[in-house]
Amino acid sequence: MADERKRLLRFLAAGSVDDGKSTLIGRLLYDSGGVYEDQLASVQQASEKKGRSLDFSLITDGLKAEREQSITIDVAYRYFATQRRKFIVADVPGHAHYTRNMVTGASTADVAVILIDVRKGVLEQTRRHTYIAWLLGIRRIIVAVNKMDIVGFAQSGFTKVCDDYRHLTAALDQLETHFIPLCALTGENVASRSDRMPWYEGPSLLDAIETISVEGTQAFTGFRFVVQSVIHPHQDYRGYAGRVVAGMAKRNMEVIAIPSQQRTRISHLSLYTQELDQVQASQSVVLTTDEHLALGRGDMLASPDNLPVATKHVTANLIWMARTPLRLHAPYLVKHATQSLSGTVSRLLHKIDIGTFENIPSETLLVNEIGLVQLETHKLMLCDRYSQNRTTGSFILIDPDDNDTVAAGLIVETTLQPSDCEAAQVDKVVTRHQGLTVWLTGLSGAGKSTIAQGVCTELLVRGMRVQVLDADALRKDLNRDLGFSKEDRDENIRRIGFVADLLTRQGVIVLVAAISPYRAARESVRQKIGDFIEVHVNAPLPICEERDPKGLYKKARAGMIPNFTGIDAPYEEPLAPDILLNTHRQTLKSSVNAVLEMILSRMEQS
Amino acid sequence: MEGPALKTTPLDHLDALEAESIYILREVAAEFCRPALLYSIGKDSSVLLRLVQKAFYPAKPPLPLLHIDTTYKFTEMISFRDRLSRELGMKLIVHTNQEAINDGANPFKLGTTQCCALLKTKALLDALKENGIDAAIGGARRDEEKSRSKERVFSVRNSMGQWQPENQRPELWSLYNLRVKHGQSMRVFPLSNWTELDVWEYIQRENIPVVPLYFAAERNMLVRGDSLIPFEHAIDLLPGERPQKVMCRMRSLGCTYCTGAIRSTACTVEEIIEELKLFRRSERENRVIDHDQESSMELKKLEGYF
Numbered sequence: 001m002a003d004e005r006k007r008l009l010r011f012l013a014a015g016s017v018d019d020g021k022s023t024l025i026g027r028l029l030y031d032s033g034g035v036y037e038d039q040l041a042s043v044q045q046a047s048e049k050k051g052r053s054l055d056f057s058l059i060t061d062g063l064k065a066e067r068e069q070s071i072t073i074d075v076a077y078r079y080f081a082t083q084r085r086k087f088i089v090a091d092v093p094g095h096a097h098y099t100r101n102m103v104t105g106a107s108t109a110d111v112a113v114i115l116i117d118v119r120k121g122v123l124e125q126t127r128r129h130t131y132i133a134w135l136l137g138i139r140r141i142i143v144a145v146n147k148m149d150i151v152g153f154a155q156s157g158f159t160k161v162c163d164d165y166r167h168l169t170a171a172l173d174q175l176e177t178h179f180i181p182l183c184a185l186t187g188e189n190v191a192s193r194s195d196r197m198p199w200y201e202g203p204s205l206l207d208a209i210e211t212i213s214v215e216g217t218q219a220f221t222g223f224r225f226v227v228q229s230v231i232h233p234h235q236d237y238r239g240y241a242g243r244v245v246a247g248m249a250k251r252n253m254e255v256i257a258i259p260s261q262q263r264t265r266i267s268h269l270s271l272y273t274q275e276l277d278q279v280q281a282s283q284s285v286v287l288t289t290d291e292h293l294a295l296g297r298g299d300m301l302a303s304p305d306n307l308p309v310a311t312k313h314v315t316a317n318l319i320w321m322a323r324t325p326l327r328l329h330a331p332y333l334v335k336h337a338t339q340s341l342s343g344t345v346s347r348l349l350h351k352i353d354i355g356t357f358e359n360i361p362s363e364t365l366l367v368n369e370i371g372l373v374q375l376e377t378h379k380l381m382l383c384d385r386y387s388q389n390r391t392t393g394s395f396i397l398i399d400p401d402d403n404d405t406v407a408a409g410l411i412v413e414t415t416l417q418p419s420d421c422e423a424a425q426v427d428k429v430v431t432r433h434q435g436l437t438v439w440l441t442g443l444s445g446a447g448k449s450t451i452a453q454g455v456c457t458e459l460l461v462r463g464m465r466v467q468v469l470d471a472d473a474l475r476k477d478l479n480r481d482l483g484f485s486k487e488d489r490d491e492n493i494r495r496i497g498f499v500a501d502l503l504t505r506q507g508v509i510v511l512v513a514a515i516s517p518y519r520a521a522r523e524s525v526r527q528k529i530g531d532f533i534e535v536h537v538n539a540p541l542p543i544c545e546e547r548d549p550k551g552l553y554k555k556a557r558a559g560m561i562p563n564f565t566g567i568d569a570p571y572e573e574p575l576a577p578d579i580l581l582n583t584h585r586q587t588l589k590s591s592v593n594a595v596l597e598m599i600l601s602r603m604e605q606s
Numbered sequence: 607m608e609g610p611a612l613k614t615t616p617l618d619h620l621d622a623l624e625a626e627s628i629y630i631l632r633e634v635a636a637e638f639c640r641p642a643l644l645y646s647i648g649k650d651s652s653v654l655l656r657l658v659q660k661a662f663y664p665a666k667p668p669l670p671l672l673h674i675d676t677t678y679k680f681t682e683m684i685s686f687r688d689r690l691s692r693e694l695g696m697k698l699i700v701h702t703n704q705e706a707i708n709d710g711a712n713p714f715k716l717g718t719t720q721c722c723a724l725l726k727t728k729a730l731l732d733a734l735k736e737n738g739i740d741a742a743i744g745g746a747r748r749d750e751e752k753s754r755s756k757e758r759v760f761s762v763r764n765s766m767g768q769w770q771p772e773n774q775r776p777e778l779w780s781l782y783n784l785r786v787k788h789g790q791s792m793r794v795f796p797l798s799n800w801t802e803l804d805v806w807e808y809i810q811r812e813n814i815p816v817v818p819l820y821f822a823a824e825r826n827m828l829v830r831g832d833s834l835i836p837f838e839h840a841i842d843l844l845p846g847e848r849p850q851k852v853m854c855r856m857r858s859l860g861c862t863y864c865t866g867a868i869r870s871t872a873c874t875v876e877e878i879i880e881e882l883k884l885f886r887r888s889e890r891e892n893r894v895i896d897h898d899q900e901s902s903m904e905l906k907k908l909e910g911y912f
């Protein structure tokens with residue numbers, strides 16, 4: 001039976017009108033035995049009516065309106081299986097008008113297959129599809145260069161498409177691309193290697209999707225279990241029914257209930273009559289705990305060393321899907337994991353021109369437009385960044401009047417606001433303590449934000465008052481007028497220092513994550529604040545560049561960000577930091593603990 | 607970076623499908639007042655029933671079963687249904703469009719389209735209304751028929767139970783918008799992403815009981831052209847026609863008149879799976895109802911049938 005264990009691969013298939021997508025999918029289904037004879041007969045019949053020989057595209061065009069207009073207007077899902085994998089294909093419409101359908105298909109896909117007509121090359125549509133796939137978290141794209149028969153199976157056309165496409169994706173970080181020249185119509189390089197293109201040495205499309213890796217496309221965020229309901233059949237049993245959306249858990253593992261912050265251990269993991277020793281991401285199970293928890297639908301369980309952020313303010317990319325435009329400050333319903341909240345969009349920072357990937361100012365978002373917004377919710381949202389986890393990092397907006405789904409949201413920043421700290425601590429006695437600024441300096445990608453968030457949750461759990469100031473987030477807000485010249489960088493640090501100082505004097509522990517490359521600027525902030533810990537978050541440049549969690553190095557190398565620290569701007573290391581963390585040699589946990597211990601010992605001294 | 611990471615292998619396809627379906631079922635139970643499971647006694651319903659048990663275990667599933675009985679079902683189906691609901695201790699609601707039956711509705715008199723409209727679609731809509739059901743969970747799969755490939759997991763229906771394909775809500779990630787307005791209702795399809803083969807593999811893995819009609823046996827059949835029609839419910843014979851014993855099985859179950867059988871020797875779940883892997887004909891082929899017109903299933907869905 002071992003070889004019977006098949007994996008599931010969900011992939012997105014996109015292309016411009018007439019690139020041959022329906023034909024390609026019809027062909028894949030046909031060649032893998034996914035089309036039954038009687039279906040084929042009805043396709044044959046319809047093909048003849050149109051005066052064509054077997055038209056594979058008819059296999060996939062589902063709705064009557066589509067068959068009549070020969071266009072694909074909605075996402076359709078197709079299924080086929082080979083010996084190795086079962087495939088779910090999200091077949092999405094090509095036209096710009098249907099961007100929202102494309103987004104829908106991409107939201108659950110692991111891989112994208114993007115069709116390009118070798119004669120037309122990279123089009124506006126290709127950009128759009130690629131960008132949306134990337135935005136939705138797809139990190140592996142197979143470019144199917146179609147209609148090779150028309151150019152006589154010559155390599156030159158294929159090479160040009162590959163070059164153009166690589167140029168297009170240079171700015172999209174962590175994207176892995178594969179190129180396959182094929183002919184959907186005759187099946188060359190679709191289900192098996194073609195001998196018409198001896199210059200191509202790679203796999204056929206079917207081979208590629210059978211073997212492409214689907215692991216590791218999501219940055220690790222620790223254990224997350226979202227509670228759907230409480231199962232309480234009798235006095236002595238209280239189980240939490242829900243789904244593991246990240247990481248894994250074992251019996252006896254320590255967990256924290258969010259937002260109540262209670263700690264306990266998992267006593268049983270089960271599904272139906274089966275007891276499980278461990279569970280992993282995407283499993284639906286029932287979990288019981290040693291202690292009775294205040295935990296219900298919408299709440300979460302997480303591992304203590306890595307908690308989600310509980311916040312009422314997030315910055316998110318919003319993909320607008322409704323015909324009525326976005327209304328700022330209007331009430332919307334927010335569905336996030338199993339939480340239902342109400343919220344408003346308080347600001348539209350910019351919208352994204354998908355044609356150029358540029359940010360442009362805008363008053364609102366119209367259907368199919370994408371923009372960066374700030375969302376405020378009335379209750380705490382328990383979330384991560386979308387780049388860390390697709391489930392805890394995403395939400396939808398619902399119009400309360402007509403119940404339509406109006407937008408998809410992808411969380412970009414989860415910085416805590418002062419009011420969140422209060423809210424997170426409602427059940428806690430907030431201890432009075434002195435203020436302190438912990439200043440994390442280091443190269444981009446060294447680990448400043450991650451460590452700051454880790455320390456923040458540890459302090460919150462201890463009932464302390466804490467605020468993260470993340471320079472990247474502030475550059476979208478307080479410091480959005482600043483660039484990266486020496487003067488602007490000094491001004492950036494001066495302003496952050498000013499805010500940190502105010503908060504410190506109010507008895508808050510301020511965690512600053514800022515590259516802050518200039519020694520003199522850091523020194524003047526330290527002088528001003530006094531209660532100050534300098535942490536050098538250190539990792540060698542090649543390692544930071546390889547991690548590139550925000551894709552900034554890639555952009556800098558492509559010349560899109562001038563004066564980037566480490567590349568073409570200096571970084572002056574601290575000469576005597578209070579703490580030195582070498583994040584390439586130590587674990588995140590040990591880094592967080594080192595900072596935490598120093599903070600706690602300072603608190604004791606005072 | 608998290609110390610010695612615990613190694614996990616990705617879930618296999620059945621585990622992944624199961625987890626998704628259970629998640630969907632729990633969402634329904636959490637957010638609707640009166641959900642019901644449309645239980646058709648077929649293999650998909652049997653899988654759905656097991657998933658419902660799993661989703662809420664050790665509690666009893668918090669929803670009743672609803673069966674739309676056209677009175678033309680196989681007797682084996684009815685006894686199977688009654689035994690199962692008794693064993694599981696779940697409430698069973700059976701609804702029949704008695705008025706139409708009294709008027710003598712049958713597919714020969716009315717044609718399959720009209721017969722289904724009365725005995726299935728109308729009966730279903732009436733049953734939902736009478737019992738105040740706001741979410742009806744069904745076992746339909748997207749791979750069954752081409753208009754179903756665009757169906758959502760959560761499908762909003764207007765007050766007439768009708769599907770509006772050009773006006774569907776986008777369904778992103780596993781974030782389902784479960785809100786309906788007064789008068790609207792929800793159809794839910796937790797098996798959307800399953801294929802026929804997945805269903806049988808799951809039946810095998812979980813040891814789920816199914817109606818014996820799925821297994822090959824010598825049965826009394828009428829052979830009409832390529833079709834095998836069960837000799838039940840006093841079907842009218844054509845001139846010169848006589849029932850004969852044929853080794854066959856049902857691939858999908860509906861009313862006796864409209865469910866053709868296939869010639870087969872597959873007597874166990876294992877054999878059915880083997881047969882399916884070789885089989886090149888679709889499951890609904892021998893169902894008369896989809897073939898009336900090229901888009902007939904789509905038209906039925908527009909009217910409020912599943």
Ligand SMILES: Nc1nc2c(ncn2[C@@H]2O[C@H](COP(=O)(O)OP(=O)(O)O)[C@@H](O)[C@H]2O)c(=O)[nH]1
Nearest residue numbers: 444445446447448449450583586587588591607
């Ligand atoms: N091994 C290890 N990895 C870390 C540590 N801290 C952060 N990282 C990882 O390094 C990457 C960059 O982190 P990030 O906080 O985004 O960097 P920033 O630009 O300096 O804020 C992320 O993938 C982190 O998970 C650490 O202490 N040890």
